[in-house]
Amino acid sequence: MKKYEEKTIKTEKIFEGKVIKLQVDDVQLPNGKKSKRELIKHPGAVAVIPITDEKKIIFVEQYRKPLEKSIIEIPAGKLECGESPEITAIRELEEETGYTAKTLTKLTSFYTSPGFADELMHIYLATDLQKLDQPPALDEDEFIDILELTLDEAKQYVKNERIHDAKTNYAVLYLELQELL
Known part of the structure; x- marks a missing residue:
């Protein structure tokens, strides 16, 4: 339209x-x-909501220069030229967390900032996780910590603005509404 x-x-x-x-x-x-x-x-991006067998969500904490602070986020990254969102989702999950997923389910996609950008973000749920023996290296300019949080802990981080971006807030809300954890 x-x-x-x-x-x-x-x-x-x-x-x-x-x-x-x-x-x-x-x-x-x-x-x-x-x-x-x-x-x-923007070429588009993918974000992954990884859920462990222990019903914890895997997050990454990293410094975001535009914000001048570190925030806690779900793993994410941009689509490479010619790469499908599913491949990007697995690649980012493996690089950023050291896990891969047997089950990857597309949840939705949305425009991140349609007032000035055409970035389309695809969101996936990753379950049946397996720790990789040899995880791929992070990008050379990426420095992250991995956190595993319960849904209640994640909601507290939202309240405290340690989780403070749209894709991760969406993930927490989705998990709460779906009552998956």
């Missing part, structure tokens, strides 16, 4: 990095007037 569509008149590419591209579009609004839109183009 394209209700209130804004037609692109011109696109100016501002920046192209390894994760995002930034552009400014001149658009014609539905009422005929013109405006500018600053847009971030």
